[in-house]
Amino acid sequence: MGQGILLSAGADIDFMIHGVFSYELFGQTVWITTTHVCVLIVMLVITAFCIAANRAVKHASDVPGTFQNVVELVVEMLDKMIGGVMGKFSPKFRNYIGTIFIFILLSNISGLFGLRPPTADYGVTFAMGIMTFVLIHYNQFKYQKVKGVIAGLCDPWPIWAPINIIGDIAVPISLSLRLFANVLSGTVMLALVYALLSKIAIIWPAALHVYFDLFSGAIQTYVFCMLTMTYITNACTTDE
Amino acid sequence: MGEFNNNFILGCSAIGAGLAVIAGIGPGVGQGIAAGHAAAAVGRNPGAKSDVTSTMLLGQAVAETTGLYGLLIAMLLLFVKPLLP
Structure with missing residues (x-):
């Protein structure tokens, strides 16, 4: 039953999230899963890179070495990308966007090294979607004030407010589902290839x-x- | 569930998953149209190639979302099996 009817070959396809161990917290059983382990590995890699980059920049020389060049390249590329879209708001959001860019990129690439990509877990992408949602609405209230937010909700006519609210709620969901489904589809397809064609899946x-x-x-x-x-940027921009 | 056994439900789930991924037709057509117009734009103005490419990729990724919802439904039907009692 189950997987057997799906794959007549009976090969073990394995792309699900597995629990590593569980513990009791306030009467609830909480599982540490493979996602946590992979997130920790990605975090360790990023932390090691950051410590090395910090040391390289502190002892920066006029003629940059190889590693210093790489660090400067990454920072300049992120700055250019963020400055091109956000314009005058870019200094405030450079940290957040740069962080999630590097984290998502390394998470997606980690599938190449045999890990299960952490972004193929809806918990991870939905957390990032929620962070974006909070940032959007915090900045909307900060820059457009309450009056501007209400005016934005009643955009063409006041009767459209429920539809605008649904549209606002759909933003983090579609944002996180897009990333999740793309990474998950790649993971599932590669797992199917390795399980079903294991005899000829050589190079x-x-x-x-x-x-x-x-x-x-x-x-x-x-x-x-x-x-x-x-x-x-849309949330920060006021009308005038 | 009456007289239907689990195998029948799993078979129907597989058919449903197959029908759900038909949703991939729409994004395919849409992304093709976007790529065609981007190619025309680059042909008209080769200097703006990088801008056109990034805009095209962004639009295609947004257009892809509906197809991905179909894919998610298929995955749920096949691997989470919500219809089994």
Whole structure:
């Protein structure tokens, strides 16, 4: 039953989230899953890179070495991308956008190293969607004041307010589902290839890895950050 | 559930999953149209190639969302099996 009827070959396809161990917290059983482990690994990699980058920048030389060049390249690329979309608001949101860009990119690429990508868990992407949602509405109230927010809700006519509210709520859901479904589809397809064609899956799945992990992962990272920036810039911009 | 056994439900779930991924037709057509217009724009103004490319990718990713919802429904039907008692 179950998987057996799905795959007559009976191969073990494995792309689900597994629990590693569980513990009791306030009477609830809480599971530490593979997602947590993969997020921790990605975090450790990012932290190690940040410590090395901090040291390289503190001892910066006039003629930059290889590593210092890489750090400057990353920072300049992020600054250019964020400045191009957000304009005068870019200094305030550079930290947030840069952080989620690097985190999502490394998470998506981590499928290449045999991890289950953390972004293929809806809990991770939905958390980022919620953060974007909070940022949008905090900045909307901060820049447009309550009057502007109410005017935005009653945009063409006041009777449209419920539809506008539904549209606002749909933003984080569609944002997170897009990232989640793209990464999950790549993970599932590669798991199916490895399980069903295990006899002949020798070298050519590398091409699939390049498409699903590198290309699709980079595009989805870019799209998530661009949409976040566009929404936040829209919320910050006042009418005059 | 009456006389229907679990195998019948799983088979119907598989058919439903197959029908759900038909949603991929729409994004395919839409992304093709976007890519065609982007190619025309680059042909008219080759200097704006990077801007056109990033705008095209953003629009295509947004257009892809509806297809991904169909994919998610198919995944839910196949692997989470919500219809089983």
